[in-house]
Amino acid sequence: MLEAPRPGRREPLWEQQLRGEVMLLGPSVQQMVWAWLLHQRSEHTRAAYGRDLREWLAFCNERDLDPLMVTRGHGDAYRGWLQQVHGLAARSAARKLAAVSSWYSYLVEESVIDANRFKGARRPETNRKESKTVGLTESEARAVIRAAALDHGRERLRTAAIIALMISVGPRVAEVVDLQVSSLGYERGMRTVRIVGKGEKIRTRQLPSEAGVAIDAYLAVRGRTPGPLFVTATGKAMHTRDIAHVVKRVARQAGLFMPERVTPHTLRHTFATLAEERGSSVRQIQDALGHASADTTEIYLHAPKRLENDPSVQVARVLW
Template sequence: MSLDAFGSVGFGALAGSEPQYASFVEAWLANRRLSANTREAYRRDVANFLAWCLDGGIDPLQAMFTHVNTYARHLEQQIDVRTGRPLTPATVARKLSGLSSWYDFMIKLGVVGTNPVAGADRPYVSRDHSATVGMSPSEVDALLYTAALDSARAHAIVTLLADLGLRVGELVALDIADLGHERGHRTVRFHAKGGKQRRRALAPGTAEAVDSYLRQRGERAGVAPEELSGPLFVTDKGRPVDRHAIFRLVRRLAEKAGIPSAAKLSPHSLRHAFATTARAEGVPLEDVQDAMGHADPRTTRRYDRDRHNLDRDPSYAIWAARARRAP
């Protein structure tokens, strides 16, 4: 089985010869609290490893850490179809992490005795660096301006990504019913990474961008905005907008806005920009961490591209406090 088109392997191709593998994976996924997008990503990751094993005559249930090491080197040579570049160490590490979780589940079932990923040589991923290309506040402003000229839907999409720092999977999964009012705030509820339900406040401008889009959508459908239902963002044909469409939209708008790094941007770039801007505006790290749904503050710090800015050196605050105390 060829893996040239990386990421396209599915269990439909595996079920004919080794259906038990698919059953093991589905049992594993059913026992994890995962979002639909994460579940599908894990399913693809394990499917690709199983296909690689079967192509090489390796029994996945007898795989050793040396096999996983060879597979990791194989992944490092694969091209990411979105970027045209080899998979990043972080991506390879994530794929191996999912595979390790599957093997841990298999140990609990008594199907295998050891986890071959546990002893494998995983790529080093720095907590202080991210391969995602960030955006400056002025670039985000230019993107929002261009999106507003493009369409009400594009403006609402980019506004939610920029103002809330949502993951693209969280955005495309939004339903109109997720919008609401709580304690005087306009809000949106969504399922975050790990299947956790979260809510965020919509600032006035953010809410207006969404309302404008819904008004326009209602006019086209011949109904009042409050009568609309279903996915929040749909195509002109009424189908849910998927993550790939959001990815293409961000790059198209960025190019139109004249942003130099347009060809390397992604929806995640806006999530990074959210963290950087929030911290630059003085929002406490713990509040940004909570807003982004990070369990570890070190993850939030990695998103903050301006954290090494000398203007934010604590020495200035200490000196200013001492000066205020001086007689």
């Protein structure tokens, strides 16, 4: 099982909720739930899979379904429930179905069930060239950097360091949270940041001097004691939601249009699109972002061009 609650340890909400659902199941299923989650290397992947599995088990419990006896039809019903009842977008529903299917594949590997019948459930149609997240323009990115540097309060230097790092290097928000002071270094005369990505894959990135200056100013206040790089006022590691709050607040202060839509992932897209505009290849950007497939990188790069390259403008020029 995952680490049991103990004095001084705050159990994550997803873990509490998942425990409530598995309590209604037999010991063997309970064991396989926790074993599969422990099988995930990343804490963030474990939390995401845990939330997805909790929803599926709740769906089964409410309908008196034995999770070990489900068929493709049950998976199809669950897909419909996610999209029609909960209004999930196709991509989000597909991700949740993939997470549940991964659990069943694990059960097959462990000889708990003979086949992953859930795997046959029809996934929602998704447009692999479409992304709801679009990066900032160059002027918008500069406005965000200026707003972060002029942020107020005791956390101003931390804000500036976070924004500078995310826009110039493009890490995932979970990767930012996981950064340690020891992640910073030097290699071949260049400043570097060591990022631990999905699947514990490590990539060492060059840290631009501008981001390095912002981080040094922050460390002068934080101190260089070992531990998480970005910490709260109480010295604890920041959570992904803390970073999201910082990004959204700075977007408002920068005067961006619809700042509520700006997220940490927006800054990651911004890095990708600005890098391409300055001549970086898809392969270079893929390596920098830690994408397993160039197809994913292509989605990042296609999204901002979709409107600019829309042929409607050329057609209108002919007609008016």
